[in-house]
Amino acid sequence: MTTATPDASALPPTVRSLWTRSRGPLLALLLLVISGMVIAALQSGEQHGRLDPRSADRTGSRALAQLLSSHGVSTQVVTTSEEAAAAAGPGTTLLVTRPDMLTQDQLTGLHTATAHTPGRTVLLTPDASSLETFAPGVRTDSPAGLSARRPACSLPEARRAGNALLGGRSYTTSVQGADRCYLSGDQPTLLRLPASRAGRDTVVLGSPDFLYNHHLAEHGNASLALQLLGTHKHLVWYLPSLSDPSAAQDNQRGFLDLIPSGWYWALLQLTFAAVLAALWRARRLGPLVPERLPVTVPAAETTEGHARLYEQANARDRASAVLRSATRTRLAPLIGVSPTHAHTPDVLLPAMHAHLASAPRVDADLHHLLFGAAPADDKALVHLADQLDALETSIVSQERHAPREHPDR
Numbered sequence: 001m002t003t004a005t006p007d008a009s010a011l012p013p014t015v016r017s018l019w020t021r022s023r024g025p026l027l028a029l030l031l032l033v034i035s036g037m038v039i040a041a042l043q044s045g046e047q048h049g050r051l052d053p054r055s056a057d058r059t060g061s062r063a064l065a066q067l068l069s070s071h072g073v074s075t076q077v078v079t080t081s082e083e084a085a086a087a088a089g090p091g092t093t094l095l096v097t098r099p100d101m102l103t104q105d106q107l108t109g110l111h112t113a114t115a116h117t118p119g120r121t122v123l124l125t126p127d128a129s130s131l132e133t134f135a136p137g138v139r140t141d142s143p144a145g146l147s148a149r150r151p152a153c154s155l156p157e158a159r160r161a162g163n164a165l166l167g168g169r170s171y172t173t174s175v176q177g178a179d180r181c182y183l184s185g186d187q188p189t190l191l192r193l194p195a196s197r198a199g200r201d202t203v204v205l206g207s208p209d210f211l212y213n214h215h216l217a218e219h220g221n222a223s224l225a226l227q228l229l230g231t232h233k234h235l236v237w238y239l240p241s242l243s244d245p246s247a248a249q250d251n252q253r254g255f256l257d258l259i260p261s262g263w264y265w266a267l268l269q270l271t272f273a274a275v276l277a278a279l280w281r282a283r284r285l286g287p288l289v290p291e292r293l294p295v296t297v298p299a300a301e302t303t304e305g306h307a308r309l310y311e312q313a314n315a316r317d318r319a320s321a322v323l324r325s326a327t328r329t330r331l332a333p334l335i336g337v338s339p340t341h342a343h344t345p346d347v348l349l350p351a352m353h354a355h356l357a358s359a360p361r362v363d364a365d366l367h368h369l370l371f372g373a374a375p376a377d378d379k380a381l382v383h384l385a386d387q388l389d390a391l392e393t394s395i396v397s398q399e400r401h402a403p404r405e406h407p408d409r
């Protein structure tokens with residue numbers, strides 16, 4: 001049996017070679033992490049979210065908070081619905097910056113806590129669920145482009161402010177006495193609903209852009225914001241948060257609830273297409289047609305390739321099993337054993353002993369030689385191959401020199 005030399009390319013890489021190949025990406029990743037940490041450290045404490053009265057960013061509202069403070073209006077920032085309900089007492093203005101983030105339980109609880117207290121509730125771009133709770137009879141209409149619009153209504157705050165940057169969403173309502181301002185087509189982008197007896201009036205805004213720092217000084221934005229939010233001396237600025245514990249008390253929505261309904265139809269179509277493709281690929285194309293191999297591989301090269309694979313995998317058990325099986329298959333017809341019993345020790349070994357009774361002595365235990373355990377090392381494997389070759393040579397030589405009987409003529 002030929003011992004193959006391991007290919008140098010198949011050797012495992014050393015630690016030095018791994019470091020040489022990976023140090024570039026690792027250094028780049030380390031530099032990226034350090035840069036992110038430095039930027040985060042420099043900007044920590046200075047950045048807040050959109051519409052946050054503590055933020056000096058372009059989309060923050062610190063300028064408006066300072067303007068309200070200079071007119072004697074205190075601003076309290078809250079991030080949970082419980083805090084908003086507790087702070088929005090009588091004579092306060094409640095600003096809900098993202099009502100669409102609130103669950104139905106949060107909306108109901110907040111409305112119940114504030115419905116019978118005098119004051120004002122301002123909703124920024126509310127959706128259908130928040131409108132149904134805080135402003136019954138109001139529905140969203142078509143989107144509206146953002147632009148400086150005329151008041152076009154009798155609301156005193158809007159008339160004093162003049163043109164302002166409004167748009168985003170437009171609304172429709174059937175409520176009597178509602179003020180419809182800053183129209184987009186025929187529908188308002190600012191809607192004020194009158195207060196019920198001992199209750200709060202409600203202001204619905206289609207866009208929050210006129211409250212941003214970088215838009216506040218434009219047109220009549222500052223005047224409109226100051227009058228809408230400064231009606232009372234205390235302003236509760238509610239910034240809904242995903243970490244609000246009250247949100248977990250509502251029915252939890254799973255991952256599938258977040259998928260738009262149209263995606264289910266797309267998934268159904270993809271599944272149907274995949275099934276059709278599988279059926280198309282699995283259909284029978286007729287009987288198999290034998291083809292010539294493009295390259296003829298010599299048997300010696302195939303055997304040598306198998307030997308190298310066995311050696312690299314230390315598969316002495318597999319190699320010895322192949323050698324023994326091939327020897328039994330070749331010897332069985334020579335000693336009168338059918339091929340079906342060539343691998344049965346109870347049939348093959350007695351026939352082998354009887355056949356070797358008059359043959360030259362073979363120095364080996366036949367059971368161990370033909371059905372034994374796997375060799376412990378490569379040297380034992382080579383010795384096994386030599387013994388099998390000697391046994392086969394002995395039986396073949398005996399068959400060649402055996403007298404043949406000729407039938408009577």
